[in-house]
Amino acid sequence: MRRDVAAGEPQRRSEAVSGYAEDRERLIAAVAKAAAEHGYSAITIEQVVQYAGVPRDIFEVHFESKEQALIAAQDAFLERLWLDALHACDEREDWPLKVRAGLAAILASLVEASALARVFAVEACTASLAAAERQFATLDQFAALLREGRRSYPAAESLPDATERALVGGIASIVSGHLLMEDPQAIPSLETELVELVLIPYLGEAGARRAATG
Amino acid sequence: MTAELRGPHGGGSQRRDPERDRARLVDAFTKIAAERGYAKTTAGEVAAAAGLPRSAFYAQFSDKRQCLLAAYDHFFAALLEEIEEAMEPGAPWPEQIEAGVVTALSFVIEQVDAARLFAVESLVVGPPAVERYQVAIQRMAGVLRNGRAHSAEAAALPVLTEAVLVAGAVSLVTAVLLAEDQAGLPRLQSRLLEVLLLPYTGAGEARLTA
Numbered sequence: 001m002r003r004d005v006a007a008g009e010p011q012r013r014s015e016a017v018s019g020y021a022e023d024r025e026r027l028i029a030a031v032a033k034a035a036a037e038h039g040y041s042a043i044t045i046e047q048v049v050q051y052a053g054v055p056r057d058i059f060e061v062h063f064e065s066k067e068q069a070l071i072a073a074q075d076a077f078l079e080r081l082w083l084d085a086l087h088a089c090d091e092r093e094d095w096p097l098k099v100r101a102g103l104a105a106i107l108a109s110l111v112e113a114s115a116l117a118r119v120f121a122v123e124a125c126t127a128s129l130a131a132a133e134r135q136f137a138t139l140d141q142f143a144a145l146l147r148e149g150r151r152s153y154p155a156a157e158s159l160p161d162a163t164e165r166a167l168v169g170g171i172a173s174i175v176s177g178h179l180l181m182e183d184p185q186a187i188p189s190l191e192t193e194l195v196e197l198v199l200i201p202y203l204g205e206a207g208a209r210r211a212a213t214g
Numbered sequence: 215m216t217a218e219l220r221g222p223h224g225g226g227s228q229r230r231d232p233e234r235d236r237a238r239l240v241d242a243f244t245k246i247a248a249e250r251g252y253a254k255t256t257a258g259e260v261a262a263a264a265g266l267p268r269s270a271f272y273a274q275f276s277d278k279r280q281c282l283l284a285a286y287d288h289f290f291a292a293l294l295e296e297i298e299e300a301m302e303p304g305a306p307w308p309e310q311i312e313a314g315v316v317t318a319l320s321f322v323i324e325q326v327d328a329a330r331l332f333a334v335e336s337l338v339v340g341p342p343a344v345e346r347y348q349v350a351i352q353r354m355a356g357v358l359r360n361g362r363a364h365s366a367e368a369a370a371l372p373v374l375t376e377a378v379l380v381a382g383a384v385s386l387v388t389a390v391l392l393a394e395d396q397a398g399l400p401r402l403q404s405r406l407l408e409v410l411l412l413p414y415t416g417a418g419e420a421r422l423t424a
Contacts (some may be wrong), residue, residue, distance in 0.1 A: 122337065123337075125337070126334065126335055126337040126338035127338065129392070132334055133392060136389050136392060158418070160409050160417065160420060160424075161405060161408075162386060162408070162409050163412065165382075165386060166382030166385065166386055166406075167378065167382055168382075168385075169381065169384075169388075169389070170377070170379060170380070170381040170383075171378060171381075171382075172385065173351075173381035173382070173384065174374070174381055177347070177348055180337065180340065180341060181345075182341075190374065197372050197374060197378055200371070201413075204367070205370050205371060206370075
Protein backbone atom coordinates (compact mmCIF):
# COMPACT_ATOMS: atom_id res chain seq x y z
CA MET A 1 0.00 0.00 0.00
CA ARG A 2 2.64 2.39 1.10
CA ARG A 3 4.70 4.28 -1.39
CA ASP A 4 8.18 4.87 -0.17
CA VAL A 5 10.23 7.47 -1.86
CA ALA A 6 13.59 5.83 -2.45
CA ALA A 7 16.27 7.42 -0.32
CA GLY A 8 18.46 9.93 -2.11
CA GLU A 9 15.91 10.65 -4.84
CA PRO A 10 15.27 14.28 -5.53
CA GLN A 11 12.32 15.01 -3.27
CA ARG A 12 10.77 18.04 -4.91
CA ARG A 13 9.40 16.45 -8.03
CA SER A 14 7.51 13.77 -6.13
CA GLU A 15 6.27 16.02 -3.35
CA ALA A 16 2.96 16.88 -4.97
CA VAL A 17 2.37 13.27 -5.93
CA SER A 18 3.22 11.87 -2.52
CA GLY A 19 1.10 14.53 -0.80
CA TYR A 20 -1.84 13.42 -2.91
CA ALA A 21 -1.23 9.76 -2.17
CA GLU A 22 -0.74 10.43 1.53
CA ASP A 23 -3.98 12.38 1.77
CA ARG A 24 -5.80 9.58 0.07
CA GLU A 25 -4.29 7.01 2.37
CA ARG A 26 -5.23 9.06 5.43
CA LEU A 27 -8.76 9.57 4.18
CA ILE A 28 -9.18 5.86 3.51
CA ALA A 29 -7.89 5.01 6.98
CA ALA A 30 -10.28 7.59 8.43
CA VAL A 31 -13.22 6.11 6.52
CA ALA A 32 -12.35 2.69 7.93
CA LYS A 33 -12.08 4.05 11.48
CA ALA A 34 -15.35 5.95 11.21
CA ALA A 35 -17.17 2.98 9.69
CA ALA A 36 -15.90 0.61 12.38
CA GLU A 37 -17.07 3.02 15.05
CA HIS A 38 -20.35 4.26 13.66
CA GLY A 39 -21.45 1.58 11.19
CA TYR A 40 -21.14 1.47 7.44
CA SER A 41 -24.15 3.52 6.46
CA ALA A 42 -24.03 5.91 9.38
CA ILE A 43 -20.69 7.61 8.76
CA THR A 44 -20.53 11.25 7.68
CA ILE A 45 -17.97 13.12 5.62
CA GLU A 46 -17.44 15.43 8.62
CA GLN A 47 -16.28 12.49 10.75
CA VAL A 48 -13.97 11.33 8.00
CA VAL A 49 -12.25 14.68 7.47
CA GLN A 50 -11.98 15.15 11.21
CA TYR A 51 -10.34 11.75 11.70
CA ALA A 52 -8.07 12.33 8.72
CA GLY A 53 -7.18 15.83 9.89
CA VAL A 54 -7.68 17.34 6.44
CA PRO A 55 -10.06 20.03 5.22
CA ARG A 56 -13.25 18.97 3.52
CA ASP A 57 -12.18 20.19 0.09
CA ILE A 58 -9.35 17.66 0.17
CA PHE A 59 -11.96 14.94 0.65
CA GLU A 60 -13.74 16.27 -2.40
CA VAL A 61 -10.56 16.14 -4.46
CA HIS A 62 -10.40 12.40 -3.83
CA PHE A 63 -14.01 11.28 -3.64
CA GLU A 64 -17.23 12.43 -5.21
CA SER A 65 -19.31 11.04 -2.37
CA LYS A 66 -19.29 9.20 0.93
CA GLU A 67 -20.26 6.04 -0.98
CA GLN A 68 -17.22 6.32 -3.21
CA ALA A 69 -14.95 6.73 -0.18
CA LEU A 70 -16.52 3.68 1.47
CA ILE A 71 -15.90 1.60 -1.64
CA ALA A 72 -12.26 2.75 -1.70
CA ALA A 73 -11.88 1.77 1.96
CA GLN A 74 -13.47 -1.62 1.30
CA ASP A 75 -11.09 -2.15 -1.64
CA ALA A 76 -8.15 -1.36 0.63
CA PHE A 77 -9.43 -3.82 3.23
CA LEU A 78 -9.98 -6.63 0.74
CA GLU A 79 -6.64 -5.96 -0.95
CA ARG A 80 -4.89 -6.22 2.39
CA LEU A 81 -6.61 -9.55 3.11
CA TRP A 82 -5.60 -10.83 -0.31
CA LEU A 83 -1.97 -9.77 0.14
CA ASP A 84 -1.83 -11.29 3.64
CA ALA A 85 -3.00 -14.60 2.19
CA LEU A 86 -0.57 -14.48 -0.74
CA HIS A 87 2.31 -13.60 1.52
CA ALA A 88 1.55 -16.51 3.86
CA CYS A 89 1.25 -18.91 0.90
CA ASP A 90 4.59 -17.77 -0.50
CA GLU A 91 6.36 -18.86 2.64
CA ARG A 92 5.45 -22.50 2.07
CA GLU A 93 6.56 -24.96 -0.59
CA ASP A 94 3.96 -27.72 -0.49
CA TRP A 95 0.54 -26.83 -1.80
CA PRO A 96 -1.43 -28.23 1.20
CA LEU A 97 0.77 -26.19 3.51
CA LYS A 98 0.19 -23.11 1.36
CA VAL A 99 -3.54 -23.60 1.77
CA ARG A 100 -3.18 -24.04 5.50
CA ALA A 101 -0.96 -20.97 5.91
CA GLY A 102 -3.11 -18.85 3.61
CA LEU A 103 -6.35 -19.68 5.37
CA ALA A 104 -4.74 -19.19 8.78
CA ALA A 105 -3.50 -15.75 7.69
CA ILE A 106 -6.94 -14.73 6.43
CA LEU A 107 -8.65 -15.84 9.64
CA ALA A 108 -6.00 -14.13 11.77
CA SER A 109 -6.41 -10.85 9.85
CA LEU A 110 -10.19 -11.02 10.19
CA VAL A 111 -10.00 -11.67 13.92
CA GLU A 112 -7.38 -8.99 14.46
CA ALA A 113 -9.40 -6.38 12.61
CA SER A 114 -12.80 -7.82 13.46
CA ALA A 115 -14.63 -4.50 13.69
CA LEU A 116 -13.36 -3.51 10.24
CA ALA A 117 -14.02 -6.98 8.90
CA ARG A 118 -17.60 -6.82 10.09
CA VAL A 119 -18.07 -3.50 8.35
CA PHE A 120 -16.39 -4.27 5.06
CA ALA A 121 -16.92 -8.01 4.70
CA VAL A 122 -20.52 -8.12 5.91
CA GLU A 123 -22.31 -4.83 6.55
CA ALA A 124 -21.10 -3.21 3.33
CA CYS A 125 -22.73 -5.92 1.22
CA THR A 126 -26.13 -5.27 2.71
CA ALA A 127 -25.85 -1.53 2.22
CA SER A 128 -24.64 -1.27 -1.32
CA LEU A 129 -24.80 -3.38 -4.42
CA ALA A 130 -21.40 -2.15 -5.56
CA ALA A 131 -19.91 -3.28 -2.24
CA ALA A 132 -21.55 -6.70 -2.48
CA GLU A 133 -20.16 -7.10 -6.00
CA ARG A 134 -16.67 -6.37 -4.73
CA GLN A 135 -17.03 -8.91 -1.99
CA PHE A 136 -18.14 -11.52 -4.51
CA ALA A 137 -15.27 -10.61 -6.85
CA THR A 138 -12.89 -11.25 -3.97
CA LEU A 139 -14.46 -14.66 -3.37
CA ASP A 140 -13.88 -15.45 -7.06
CA GLN A 141 -10.29 -14.34 -6.71
CA PHE A 142 -9.66 -16.67 -3.75
CA ALA A 143 -11.45 -19.50 -5.56
CA ALA A 144 -9.13 -19.04 -8.56
CA LEU A 145 -6.14 -19.16 -6.25
CA LEU A 146 -7.36 -22.38 -4.65
CA ARG A 147 -7.97 -23.85 -8.07
CA GLU A 148 -4.24 -23.86 -8.72
CA GLY A 149 -4.23 -26.97 -6.52
CA ARG A 150 -5.71 -28.90 -9.42
CA ARG A 151 -2.34 -28.69 -11.15
CA SER A 152 -0.60 -30.50 -8.31
CA TYR A 153 -3.23 -33.24 -8.09
CA PRO A 154 -4.14 -34.69 -11.47
CA ALA A 155 -7.10 -36.56 -9.95
CA ALA A 156 -8.56 -33.17 -8.98
CA GLU A 157 -9.01 -32.30 -12.64
CA SER A 158 -12.30 -34.15 -12.63
CA LEU A 159 -13.66 -32.13 -9.69
CA PRO A 160 -16.89 -30.22 -10.27
CA ASP A 161 -16.24 -26.84 -11.82
CA ALA A 162 -17.81 -24.95 -8.90
CA THR A 163 -15.90 -26.80 -6.15
CA GLU A 164 -13.52 -23.99 -5.22
CA ARG A 165 -16.09 -21.21 -5.41
CA ALA A 166 -18.49 -23.18 -3.24
CA LEU A 167 -15.81 -23.90 -0.63
CA VAL A 168 -14.64 -20.30 -0.51
CA GLY A 169 -18.21 -18.98 -0.40
CA GLY A 170 -19.22 -21.45 2.29
CA ILE A 171 -16.27 -20.60 4.50
CA ALA A 172 -16.80 -16.87 3.98
CA SER A 173 -20.40 -17.21 5.01
CA ILE A 174 -19.63 -19.16 8.18
CA VAL A 175 -16.89 -16.71 9.17
CA SER A 176 -19.12 -13.72 8.34
CA GLY A 177 -21.77 -15.13 10.64
CA HIS A 178 -19.33 -15.06 13.55
CA LEU A 179 -18.25 -11.52 12.65
CA LEU A 180 -21.82 -10.27 12.49
CA MET A 181 -22.71 -11.95 15.76
CA GLU A 182 -19.70 -10.12 17.22
CA ASP A 183 -18.23 -13.46 18.16
CA PRO A 184 -14.83 -13.31 16.41
CA GLN A 185 -13.08 -15.29 19.13
CA ALA A 186 -14.86 -18.41 17.85
CA ILE A 187 -13.14 -18.11 14.47
CA PRO A 188 -9.65 -19.50 15.27
CA SER A 189 -11.17 -22.73 16.62
CA LEU A 190 -12.65 -23.41 13.17
CA GLU A 191 -9.30 -23.29 11.44
CA THR A 192 -8.29 -26.97 11.46
CA GLU A 193 -11.64 -28.18 10.23
CA LEU A 194 -11.84 -25.56 7.52
CA VAL A 195 -8.36 -26.42 6.24
CA GLU A 196 -9.33 -30.08 6.18
CA LEU A 197 -12.54 -29.32 4.32
CA VAL A 198 -10.74 -27.28 1.69
CA LEU A 199 -8.17 -30.03 1.11
CA ILE A 200 -10.54 -33.03 0.99
CA PRO A 201 -11.43 -32.70 -2.71
CA TYR A 202 -7.74 -32.79 -3.63
CA LEU A 203 -6.21 -35.15 -1.06
CA GLY A 204 -9.13 -37.27 0.09
CA GLU A 205 -10.42 -37.34 3.64
CA ALA A 206 -7.48 -39.07 5.34
CA GLY A 207 -4.82 -37.06 3.50
CA ALA A 208 -6.62 -33.81 4.21
CA ARG A 209 -6.84 -34.60 7.88
CA ARG A 210 -3.12 -35.35 8.05
CA ALA A 211 -2.25 -32.11 6.26
CA ALA A 212 -4.60 -30.05 8.44
CA THR A 213 -3.48 -31.44 11.78
CA GLY A 214 0.09 -32.62 11.16
CA MET B 215 -47.69 -18.10 0.15
CA THR B 216 -51.44 -18.23 0.52
CA ALA B 217 -52.78 -16.09 3.31
CA GLU B 218 -54.79 -18.26 5.62
CA LEU B 219 -58.36 -17.29 5.75
CA ARG B 220 -59.66 -18.75 8.91
CA GLY B 221 -63.15 -18.83 10.24
CA PRO B 222 -66.16 -16.97 8.93
CA HIS B 223 -65.86 -13.21 8.86
CA GLY B 224 -69.36 -12.30 9.80
CA GLY B 225 -70.84 -9.38 7.93
CA GLY B 226 -70.77 -6.13 9.80
CA SER B 227 -68.17 -7.32 12.29
CA GLN B 228 -65.55 -4.65 12.99
CA ARG B 229 -63.11 -7.17 14.43
CA ARG B 230 -59.84 -7.60 12.60
CA ASP B 231 -58.35 -11.02 12.13
CA PRO B 232 -54.77 -10.42 13.31
CA GLU B 233 -53.32 -13.49 11.61
CA ARG B 234 -54.91 -12.62 8.34
CA ASP B 235 -53.70 -9.01 8.59
CA ARG B 236 -50.23 -10.22 9.36
CA ALA B 237 -50.10 -12.57 6.39
CA ARG B 238 -51.33 -9.82 4.07
CA LEU B 239 -48.81 -7.32 5.42
CA VAL B 240 -45.98 -9.82 5.05
CA ASP B 241 -46.97 -10.55 1.44
CA ALA B 242 -47.27 -6.85 0.64
CA PHE B 243 -43.96 -6.07 2.30
CA THR B 244 -42.17 -8.84 0.39
CA LYS B 245 -43.58 -7.61 -2.90
CA ILE B 246 -42.71 -3.94 -2.34
CA ALA B 247 -39.30 -4.44 -0.74
CA ALA B 248 -38.33 -6.97 -3.43
CA GLU B 249 -39.25 -4.46 -6.11
CA ARG B 250 -37.62 -1.34 -4.80
CA GLY B 251 -35.33 -2.39 -1.96
CA TYR B 252 -35.73 -2.49 1.79
CA ALA B 253 -34.47 1.05 2.39
CA LYS B 254 -37.15 2.58 0.15
CA THR B 255 -40.01 0.58 1.62
CA THR B 256 -42.29 2.34 4.10
CA ALA B 257 -44.85 1.01 6.57
CA GLY B 258 -47.55 3.22 5.05
CA GLU B 259 -47.08 1.82 1.57
CA VAL B 260 -47.00 -1.74 2.82
CA ALA B 261 -50.27 -1.21 4.69
CA ALA B 262 -51.87 0.46 1.67
CA ALA B 263 -50.79 -2.38 -0.63
CA ALA B 264 -52.27 -4.85 1.85
CA GLY B 265 -55.52 -2.89 1.81
CA LEU B 266 -55.20 -2.04 5.49
CA PRO B 267 -54.85 1.15 7.51
CA ARG B 268 -51.38 2.14 8.66
CA SER B 269 -52.41 1.40 12.25
CA ALA B 270 -52.86 -2.26 11.29
CA PHE B 271 -49.16 -2.36 10.39
CA TYR B 272 -48.16 -1.10 13.81
CA ALA B 273 -50.59 -3.44 15.52
CA GLN B 274 -48.47 -6.26 14.07
CA PHE B 275 -44.94 -4.89 13.91
CA SER B 276 -43.15 -2.37 16.08
CA ASP B 277 -41.16 -1.26 13.04
CA LYS B 278 -40.17 -2.06 9.47
CA ARG B 279 -37.37 -4.25 10.73
CA GLN B 280 -39.77 -6.60 12.53
CA CYS B 281 -41.77 -6.88 9.35
CA LEU B 282 -38.64 -7.80 7.36
CA LEU B 283 -37.86 -10.53 9.87
CA ALA B 284 -41.40 -11.90 9.69
CA ALA B 285 -41.19 -11.87 5.88
CA TYR B 286 -37.82 -13.57 6.06
CA ASP B 287 -39.24 -16.32 8.28
CA HIS B 288 -42.18 -16.77 5.97
CA PHE B 289 -39.97 -17.05 2.87
CA PHE B 290 -37.55 -19.58 4.36
CA ALA B 291 -40.27 -21.63 6.03
CA ALA B 292 -41.99 -21.97 2.65
CA LEU B 293 -38.70 -22.80 0.90
CA LEU B 294 -37.70 -25.43 3.46
CA GLU B 295 -41.16 -26.93 3.45
CA GLU B 296 -41.07 -27.33 -0.33
CA ILE B 297 -37.59 -28.82 -0.23
CA GLU B 298 -38.54 -31.33 2.42
CA GLU B 299 -41.74 -32.23 0.64
CA ALA B 300 -39.86 -32.87 -2.61
CA MET B 301 -37.54 -35.39 -1.02
CA GLU B 302 -39.03 -38.88 -1.12
CA PRO B 303 -38.00 -40.61 2.12
CA GLY B 304 -37.62 -44.01 0.44
CA ALA B 305 -35.61 -42.77 -2.55
CA PRO B 306 -31.81 -43.20 -2.77
CA TRP B 307 -30.05 -40.34 -1.00
CA PRO B 308 -28.45 -38.72 -4.10
CA GLU B 309 -31.89 -38.60 -5.72
CA GLN B 310 -33.35 -36.95 -2.64
CA ILE B 311 -30.68 -34.27 -2.78
CA GLU B 312 -31.33 -33.81 -6.49
CA ALA B 313 -35.04 -33.31 -5.82
CA GLY B 314 -34.19 -30.81 -3.08
CA VAL B 315 -31.87 -28.79 -5.34
CA VAL B 316 -34.33 -28.76 -8.24
CA THR B 317 -37.14 -27.61 -5.94
CA ALA B 318 -35.04 -24.96 -4.20
CA LEU B 319 -33.90 -23.48 -7.51
CA SER B 320 -37.38 -23.35 -8.99
CA PHE B 321 -38.63 -21.69 -5.80
CA VAL B 322 -35.90 -19.05 -6.14
CA ILE B 323 -36.57 -18.59 -9.87
CA GLU B 324 -40.28 -18.08 -9.23
CA GLN B 325 -39.61 -15.46 -6.57
CA VAL B 326 -36.35 -14.09 -7.80
CA ASP B 327 -36.77 -10.54 -6.46
CA ALA B 328 -37.76 -11.75 -3.02
CA ALA B 329 -34.85 -14.20 -3.05
CA ARG B 330 -32.46 -11.36 -3.79
CA LEU B 331 -33.99 -9.28 -1.01
CA PHE B 332 -33.59 -12.03 1.57
CA ALA B 333 -30.23 -13.34 0.39
CA VAL B 334 -28.46 -10.00 0.23
CA GLU B 335 -30.35 -7.13 1.78
CA SER B 336 -31.82 -8.74 4.86
CA LEU B 337 -28.47 -8.88 6.66
CA VAL B 338 -28.92 -5.14 7.09
CA VAL B 339 -30.94 -5.84 10.22
CA GLY B 340 -27.93 -7.55 11.77
CA PRO B 341 -27.80 -10.43 14.25
CA PRO B 342 -31.49 -11.46 14.12
CA ALA B 343 -31.19 -12.03 10.36
CA VAL B 344 -27.90 -13.88 10.76
CA GLU B 345 -29.39 -16.15 13.39
CA ARG B 346 -32.26 -16.97 11.07
CA TYR B 347 -29.88 -17.55 8.19
CA GLN B 348 -27.84 -19.92 10.32
CA VAL B 349 -30.91 -21.83 11.47
CA ALA B 350 -31.98 -22.25 7.83
CA ILE B 351 -28.47 -23.41 6.86
CA GLN B 352 -28.39 -25.88 9.73
CA ARG B 353 -31.75 -27.30 8.78
CA MET B 354 -30.64 -27.90 5.21
CA ALA B 355 -27.31 -29.20 6.50
CA GLY B 356 -29.21 -31.77 8.56
CA VAL B 357 -30.78 -33.15 5.41
CA LEU B 358 -27.40 -33.35 3.69
CA ARG B 359 -25.86 -35.05 6.70
CA ASN B 360 -27.82 -38.22 5.94
CA GLY B 361 -25.31 -38.69 3.12
CA ARG B 362 -22.71 -39.80 5.64
CA ALA B 363 -24.32 -43.22 5.57
CA HIS B 364 -23.53 -43.35 1.84
CA SER B 365 -19.89 -44.40 2.20
CA ALA B 366 -17.35 -45.25 4.87
CA GLU B 367 -15.19 -42.28 3.91
CA ALA B 368 -18.12 -39.88 4.26
CA ALA B 369 -18.67 -40.94 7.86
CA ALA B 370 -15.32 -39.40 8.82
CA LEU B 371 -15.94 -35.96 7.24
CA PRO B 372 -15.39 -32.90 9.47
CA VAL B 373 -18.41 -31.77 11.46
CA LEU B 374 -18.54 -28.46 9.57
CA THR B 375 -18.80 -30.15 6.15
CA GLU B 376 -22.53 -29.80 5.66
CA ALA B 377 -22.73 -26.21 6.90
CA VAL B 378 -19.92 -25.18 4.55
CA LEU B 379 -21.45 -27.05 1.60
CA VAL B 380 -24.90 -25.57 2.10
CA ALA B 381 -23.56 -22.06 2.74
CA GLY B 382 -21.35 -22.50 -0.34
CA ALA B 383 -24.34 -23.48 -2.46
CA VAL B 384 -26.25 -20.47 -1.13
CA SER B 385 -23.26 -18.28 -1.96
CA LEU B 386 -23.27 -19.54 -5.57
CA VAL B 387 -26.98 -18.76 -5.85
CA THR B 388 -26.50 -15.34 -4.26
CA ALA B 389 -23.70 -14.47 -6.72
CA VAL B 390 -26.04 -15.18 -9.62
CA LEU B 391 -28.87 -13.21 -7.97
CA LEU B 392 -26.53 -10.31 -7.41
CA ALA B 393 -25.41 -10.32 -11.03
CA GLU B 394 -29.12 -10.29 -11.98
CA ASP B 395 -28.27 -13.11 -14.33
CA GLN B 396 -31.70 -14.74 -14.59
CA ALA B 397 -30.52 -17.28 -17.15
CA GLY B 398 -27.75 -18.34 -14.79
CA LEU B 399 -30.11 -19.81 -12.18
CA PRO B 400 -31.28 -22.91 -14.10
CA ARG B 401 -27.69 -23.54 -15.11
CA LEU B 402 -26.75 -23.79 -11.45
CA GLN B 403 -28.72 -26.99 -10.99
CA SER B 404 -26.04 -29.47 -12.04
CA ARG B 405 -23.23 -27.39 -10.54
CA LEU B 406 -24.86 -27.28 -7.11
CA LEU B 407 -25.72 -30.92 -7.17
CA GLU B 408 -22.19 -31.97 -8.08
CA VAL B 409 -20.69 -29.83 -5.34
CA LEU B 410 -23.12 -31.05 -2.67
CA LEU B 411 -22.67 -34.73 -3.50
CA LEU B 412 -18.91 -34.67 -4.04
CA PRO B 413 -17.67 -35.32 -0.47
CA TYR B 414 -20.08 -38.25 -0.07
CA THR B 415 -19.94 -39.99 -3.42
CA GLY B 416 -16.66 -38.88 -5.03
CA ALA B 417 -16.43 -36.88 -8.25
CA GLY B 418 -17.47 -39.68 -10.63
CA GLU B 419 -20.81 -40.51 -9.07
CA ALA B 420 -21.54 -36.86 -8.31
CA ARG B 421 -21.18 -36.01 -12.00
CA LEU B 422 -23.27 -38.98 -13.03
CA THR B 423 -26.14 -37.94 -10.78
CA ALA B 424 -25.84 -34.31 -11.84
